[in-house]
Amino acid sequence: MAAAAAPRWQQTMLRIKDPKASLEFYKKHFNMQLVHRYDFPQWKFSLYFLERPRDKDIESLPPPGTKESEQYLWSMQGTTLELTHNHGSEHDPTFSVWSGNQGSDLPKDSPLYREGVIRGFGHIAFNVEDVYATSAQLEKDGVRFQKRPDEGRMKGLAFCLDPDGYWIELVKRDEGLFAENQNLSQAHALYTPLTVLRSFLHAPLALPTESP
Amino acid sequence: MAAAAAPRWQQTMLRIKDPKASLEFYKKHFNMQLVHRYDFPQWKFSLYFLERPRDKDIESLPPPGTKESEQYLWSMQGTTLELTHNHGSEHDPTFSVWSGNQGSDLPKDSPLYREGVIRGFGHIAFNVEDVYATSAQLEKDGVRFQKRPDEGRMKGLAFCLDPDGYWIELVKRDEGLFAENQNLSQAHALYTPLTVLRSFLHAPLALPTESP
Numbered sequence: 001m002a003a004a005a006a007p008r009w010q011q012t013m014l015r016i017k018d019p020k021a022s023l024e025f026y027k028k029h030f031n032m033q034l035v036h037r038y039d040f041p042q043w044k045f046s047l048y049f050l051e052r053p054r055d056k057d058i059e060s061l062p063p064p065g066t067k068e069s070e071q072y073l074w075s076m077q078g079t080t081l082e083l084t085h086n087h088g089s090e091h092d093p094t095f096s097v098w099s100g101n102q103g104s105d106l107p108k109d110s111p112l113y114r115e116g117v118i119r120g121f122g123h124i125a126f127n128v129e130d131v132y133a134t135s136a137q138l139e140k141d142g143v144r145f146q147k148r149p150d151e152g153r154m155k156g157l158a159f160c161l162d163p164d165g166y167w168i169e170l171v172k173r174d175e176g177l178f179a180e181n182q183n184l185s186q187a188h189a190l191y192t193p194l195t196v197l198r199s200f201l202h203a204p205l206a207l208p209t210e211s212p
Numbered sequence: 213m214a215a216a217a218a219p220r221w222q223q224t225m226l227r228i229k230d231p232k233a234s235l236e237f238y239k240k241h242f243n244m245q246l247v248h249r250y251d252f253p254q255w256k257f258s259l260y261f262l263e264r265p266r267d268k269d270i271e272s273l274p275p276p277g278t279k280e281s282e283q284y285l286w287s288m289q290g291t292t293l294e295l296t297h298n299h300g301s302e303h304d305p306t307f308s309v310w311s312g313n314q315g316s317d318l319p320k321d322s323p324l325y326r327e328g329v330i331r332g333f334g335h336i337a338f339n340v341e342d343v344y345a346t347s348a349q350l351e352k353d354g355v356r357f358q359k360r361p362d363e364g365r366m367k368g369l370a371f372c373l374d375p376d377g378y379w380i381e382l383v384k385r386d387e388g389l390f391a392e393n394q395n396l397s398q399a400h401a402l403y404t405p406l407t408v409l410r411s412f413l414h415a416p417l418a419l420p421t422e423s424p
Contacts, residue, residue, distance in 0.1 A: 013337065052219070074383075078291070125224075126221055
C-alpha cells in the first residue's frame, strides 16, 4: 500500500446504554471531550465521538454537532472513542452490554466464567502518573472497580468500570511526562525508564479477574 | 482531577487466537508496527502492542522486546492496539472470539442475531483517502469483508474483517491530509470540509450488518 494512502487508526467503537451517563463519566473522570456527535433519529441511533484532547487543542474545540466539529473529527490526529447509542436502551432494564471479559475460555471456577461465548474485546486503558492516587480519587467519586491497584497479585495496575461495565485499565506512566502544558514534541523527548511492568513480570499467577 | 494528572488514552485491547496471523495482517494491510511485546510463559500469555506510527517515528522504532521499546511504549503519544494471546488458542479448533457484533438486541431475523449476549464492542476504524480503492486492494490481498463500500445502503463505508473476525471500519478522509511526509503540525492545519458523512446522513435504513 502506498505510503500516502496509509490508513490511520481513527476510532474504537463501543455500544452504550445511556449517553448521558457515559458522556458525564468520560468527561468527569477521564477529561475526555465530546468532539462531535451524529444523530440519526430515522434509524434510532446516535454516535458520540470522544477524544482525550492533545494539549494545544483542549481550549479550542469547535462546538459538537457543527460543521466545524465534523471537520475536526475527520482531520484530527488522535484516536477517538466512538460511543454508539441505540435509542431506547436507556429505558430497557434488561439491556446490559457484554463487556467482553466473561467467557467459556476461562476456568469453570472463575467468577467470570460464562458459557456460550469466548472473550474478545478486553478493555481500553489510560495511563496516569499515579495509579494509586488516581484510583483512590475515582473511587471517592463513585467509580466502581473491577480490581483496585493493591488487590490481586498484579500490584500497581487497576481496572475500573465505566457505566456499562466496560473495563478501563489504569497504567502508570512516568511523572511529568505528559503535563498539560507540554506540547507534543517536548513530551516526546522526555521519556525516562519505566518500572511498572517489572513488578508485573515478577508477580505470581494473576487472579481470575486479571486473566488475559 | 489536576491537569498534570490527566489520564491519557493508551490502548485498546483485543484478545486474538494466533499472533502470527494477526501481526502479519495488521502489518501488511494497515502498516501497523509492533512497538513492544511482553511474554509471560509462566502465565501462558503474551501481549503485542501495535501502533500506526506517526511520521517522524516510522523509521526509528527500537526493536520490540527491548528496554528501549518498553520505554517507547509507555512514553509514546499515540494510542496502541494491544493484542493479547493466551497461549494455545491457535491450536484449538473450537476457539473463536466473539467480535461483539452479534447479539440478542438485533431483530430476530438478522443474520447477526444471537441469543444470550448483548452487543458491546463494535469495531476499530481506520480512515483512508479512498475507501473504494483501499477496499479493492485489501480484497485482492485476500482480506474478508463484512460489507464492501458499494454494498448495503451506506455507500462509501466499508467493514473488513481481521483474522479473528473483528470488524475494521474503513472511513474516508480528505486526500492529502495525512501524507506520510507531513509532520503533525503541518497536517493539523490542512483540514478541509469533508463530505463522507453526508451520504451516510441521507441514506435509507441500514442493512442489519450495518446496524449500530
